[in-house]
Amino acid sequence: MKLMDGFDSNYRYILVAARRARQLQGGAPPVIDTHSRKPCRIAQDEIRAGKVKWVIPEMPRPAAEIANELLDKALNKD
Numbered sequence: 690m691k692l693m694d695g696f697d698s699n700y701r702y703i704l705v706a707a708r709r710a711r712q713l714q715g716g717a718p719p720v721i722d723t724h725s726r727k728p729c730r731i732a733q734d735e736i737r738a739g740k741v742k743w744v745i746p747e748m749p750r751p752a753a754e755i756a757n758e759l760l761d762k763a764l765n766k767d
Contacts, residue, residue, distance in 0.1 A: 693736070697745070705743045706732045 696702040709732035713719065719731050720740045735741045 695739075701743075701745075702736070705741060706736055709735060709741050 692699060693702045696705075706729065710728040713728040713731055719735065721731075721735050721738050723731050723734050725731050725734065732741070
């Protein structure tokens with residue numbers, strides 16, 4: 690499967706489409722005119738049309754990295 694434009698992985702594309710399909714199943718109106726009645730297909734069409742916006746959340750720093758930084762600061766202050 691070819692990588693969709695604007696996505697860093699096919700997995701992320703599937704996650705975005707699935708979340709939008711759930712919104713449509715929950716009663717959200719489609720943002721494009723489509724002949725399809727299936728929420729998954731509508732979600733894919735909306736993504737292809739550029740009507741669905743998504744953001745990659747920032748990953749928190751690992752606890753071990755924070756602990757090492759604090760330890761380094763504590764040892765350098767002595």
